[in-house]
Amino acid sequence: MGEAAFGAPGIAPTWASSDKDFVTSALGNSRLWVTIGHGIINEVYWPSTGRPQIRDLSFYLIGDGRWIDLKRVRQYELSKPKPYLPLLTIAHTGDDYRLTVEVLPDPLRDVLLLRYEVEGPYRLGIIAAPHLGTSGYDNTAWIEDGEAYAAIDIGAMCLTADVRMDDLSVGYVGASDGWQDLARNGRFTFNFDRAESGNVALSASLADRQGVIALGLAPQAKSARTLARSALAAGYATIRQGFLDEWEAWGSKLTLPSPEPGLASEALMSATVLKCHEDRMYAGALVASMSTPWGNQTNTLGGYHLVWPRDATLAAFALLAANEIADARHILAHMMAVQLPDGHWPQNYFPSGQPFWTGIQLDETGFPILLAAKLREIGEDDAPGVREMVRAAVGSIARHGPSSDQDRWEENPGISAFTVAVVIAALAAAGPWLDDGERDYALDLADDWNERIEQWCYVADTPMAKQAGVAGYYVRIAPPEKDGGVTGNVLLRNRNGQMIEASCLVALDFSWLVRLGLRKADDPRIRDTIKVVDSMLRVETPSGAVYRRYNDDGYGEYDDGRAYDGNGVGRAWPLLTGERGHLALQAGEDPIEYLRTMHRCASPGGLLPEQVWDAEAIPERELFPGRPSGSAMPLIWSHSEFLKLLIARDRGQPVELLDVVRKRYGKRVPKAKRTRWRNETPIATLAAGRTLVIEDRHPFTLRFGWDGWQSVEDLPAEPLPFGLWGVTIAPDSLKGRSALNFTRRYGENWEGRDHTVAIAAKPKPQILHHRKRTT
Structure with a gap:
């Protein structure tokens, strides 16, 4: 006993x-x-x-x-x-x-x-x-x-x-x-x-x-x-x-390219890892990783065994491309079930749908729309409830975009090229599920935001641009307008609260402008940003060139190998090598070396990590350059990116690229019918001949005047689709004016500040003088 x-x-x-x-x-x-x-x-x-x-x-x-x-x-x-x-x-x-x-x-x-x-x-x-x-x-x-x-x-x-x-x-x-x-x-x-x-x-x-x-x-x-x-x-x-x-x-239904044995095996392994991460109790729920980063030094409850809507829908695209259509439909059905009443999804949640972190990342509201559109594009019938899901998600994007409370790295508010690309594509793809008025509004909103991406996210003639020998580049994120927008500062959340100028912070987030068909791979602004990113974020390792999330990132082990503890030094992410490979593919290059690099980053069992160590080896801490660090492994985002790049190489275009988006934005940047002024995205100068709409999420009365508050009038806002309100000022009203001045009243209360929009003069037509041709 x-x-x-x-x-x-x-x-x-x-x-x-x-x-x-x-x-x-x-x-x-x-x-x-x-x-x-x-x-x-x-x-x-x-x-x-x-x-x-x-x-x-x-x-x-x-x-x-x-x-x-x-x-x-x-x-x-x-x-x-x-x-x-x-x-x-x-x-x-x-x-x-x-x-x-x-x-x-x-x-x-x-x-x-x-x-x-x-x-x-x-x-x-x-x-x-x-x-x-x-x-x-x-x-x-x-x-x-x-x-x-x-x-x-x-x-x-x-x-x-x-x-x-x-x-x-x-x-x-x-x-x-x-x-x-x-x-x-x-x-x-x-x-x-x-x-x-x-x-x-x-x-x-x-x-x-x-x-x-x-x-x-x-x-x-x-x-x-x-x-x-x-x-x-x-x-x-x-x-x-x-x-x-x-x-x-x-597995016998998998349809995957096999350019060489190692890559073929890794592709099959990646699809299997995605399937292994699907919940059986809650079908279609894919947790980001069955691991806890640096888990042997923490008792964190959440770890990565939570569903991130972004990671799960990106995995659905990979499974869809691999001919596992039923699995992709399971994921969409699960997304529909856990969508919140106002149309967005929790930042992450347990497979049951119980939220864990409750931040709002607007890209996570856009991705399920893109997945639904992709299923429709390949001929799949809509699941019951898709229309309601898409309409609610579009409404959430329309009301809250283009600025997001958090970017895709879950750290900063503002306008990120990644997030804005996803939501524009989602708005453009949502048409089949919207009524006529909603469709017109969503498309024009997408066009308006698409026209203004560079205004929000692109900088030129900066010291970093001059150092790189380029005209300009897309920044990682522009803080909210109240914090200075692209001229403001960004908080580095994993660096003991350090700040950095938004214009000095770059990332591969811009690659999704090309990935989703909003910009061309040969656009000079894209090519210039690639040069900056390659010089700032590319790290050569024995596995190949791997990329960091952004300069001065702090999410990773310290330089001495100590585990991340809320601060650290950001390390290289294999999935970003996949994003860089997609850019290469769309520029007409063969991305096979990017695939080989990702494969060489895998564990002996074929698992792809979140990060690899990218400094000198520290054997006593089991850290070796180009090999998995103490971060999450496997990461379904990494496996999805590998699988999609392999398939995109075979098909010649990214899996996420939708025909409806490519046709709308593939040849030129269309002009929106209306330019929208919002608190988060004000307009300094209105182009000549454009219709201005002053919008808000709440009813208001607009008091406005011209050229220093001349000819003052009041106009009540009218209801717009998706719960928005607005006052429309037609181009005819702008003739002969140089500035619009306005403020707003909400019920009995004035907002307490004035706003001004300059009105650009219509350019005079050029007179061309032709010299008479003589022989």
């Missing part, structure tokens, strides 16, 4: 490292996802991809006078039957041992099966660290009838096997857990049968050299045991074949 473990509640819990080898999941009824890192089992997610329940399950070899911690030795190889069959075999080898483990999620039950075989004079030891309830603070573990359990009030796990488990014990991490036992005694000697409410761990050794371990998860301990024991009773071979059959049925 054992006794209660000592050392409660254990050390502060953390998650596993984000340095993953692999991710896998079954395609049946099972609601269980598994990550592998450093040759062991890392987080196990249940009953949703947003809920990690196990920190890790580690493997040890225990012999006479010697024990081996395999995750520290790290001499192992990975293999799988095919790139799109995520049945992973891990083979650990040493001078006198070989441990082979096959990782099999049961398609029918919430059970992980591990078939193992040991060669050499050792027994297999295992230590499992539950974090049930997505926290390691309050788990209780116990031993009962030769099996190990852990539970909280809303979930439980059972660890059992088809062979006898010996040396069973539970303990508190850092005090009485199995690793402490091995470190002190060289073998498992502890015999504790209960550890109450803390950061706990379960340990055991396996009596036979080969067998099957089962880890079951369920709401109660008895239910978890039932699942685990029934999986063992069903037979490993039968479950294995069912797992493979379902993945084969899915």
